[in-house]
Amino acid sequence: MKDSPAHLYRRFRYHVGPEPDPAAADRWAAARLDGEEWALFASMTVRDRVHSVAVARRVEQVLAGGDQPGGDGHTAGEGHAAGEGHAAGEGHAAGEGHAAGDGHAAGGGARKDTTDGWQVRAGLLHDAGKALAPLGTTGRVVASLAEGTVAGDWLERRATDRTGAPQRRGPMVAMGAYLTYTELGAQRLEAIGSHPMVAAWAREHHWSPERWTVPQSAGAVLAECDEEL
Numbered sequence: 202m203k204d205s206p207a208h209l210y211r212r213f214r215y216h217v218g219p220e221p222d223p224a225a226a227d228r229w230a231a232a233r234l235d236g237e238e239w240a241l242f243a244s245m246t247v248r249d250r251v252h253s254v255a256v257a258r259r260v261e262q263v264l265a266g267g268d269q270p271g272g273d274g275h276t277a278g279e280g281h282a283a284g285e286g287h288a289a290g291e292g293h294a295a296g297e298g299h300a301a302g303d304g305h306a307a308g309g310g311a312r313k314d315t316t317d318g319w320q321v322r323a324g325l326l327h328d329a330g331k332a333l334a335p336l337g338t339t340g341r342v343v344a345s346l347a348e349g350t351v352a353g354d355w356l357e358r359r360a361t362d363r364t365g366a367p368q369r370r371g372p373m374v375a376m377g378a379y380l381t382y383t384e385l386g387a388q389r390l391e392a393i394g395s396h397p398m399v400a401a402w403a404r405e406h407h408w409s410p411e412r413w414t415v416p417q418s419a420g421a422v423l424a425e426c427d428e429e430l
Contacts, residue, residue: 257324330386334378
């Protein structure tokens with residue numbers, strides 16, 4: 202699950218900043234996800250959803266030829282600005298909630314099966330495994346510090362039953378799930394029938410490029426868009 206130090210720092214700043222309003226981000230995602238993919242996305246925290254939409258919008262912009270990764274990292278109307286922790290032109294919502302309603306958006310668009318479509322959905326769902334790790338900022342920091350230690354290995358073993366609906370609960374299990382969220386998210390996406398590359402990217406987005414099973418060009422775009430946001 203290793204992130205680069207710079208990415209971790211930006212994510213920490215984002216998580217301790219004012220909470221963004223997810224309404225615009227959720228509408229954008231609902232037009233590109235359907236069924237169980239949308240339900241899984243909607244179960245993520247507000248901050249994780251807004252971040253994922255910002256990544257996916259950046260991917261969509263790059264695929265459309267409007268820009269390249271490594272620029273200023275923003276698209277018109279994007280869900281949030283890198284490192285700022287709030288949505289441009291949006292208000293702030295209290296609490297770390299989930300998408301409004303029962304997990305289904307009225308008028309949600311049909312799933313796209315084009316090459317570009319899976320890359321955008323991969324951007325939206327790359328962090329979906331975090332929905333299986335209900336932790337606040339403090340819990341995520343503690344789990345990250347434990348990664349690679351004996352304690353971290355113990356925590357990861359506690360998460361083995363969380364590949365679907367959680368069978369066990371508690372902070373130790375949640376921290377273990379957070380440390381293994383990439384694998385848990387990939388398994389969940391495979392179980393609901395997502396495009397194989399969407400599931401693969403959920404599993405591989407912290408791997409080095411030589412280990413990717415997704416096409417190198419697609420992985421490079423996804424990784425750079427995530428890193429800059």
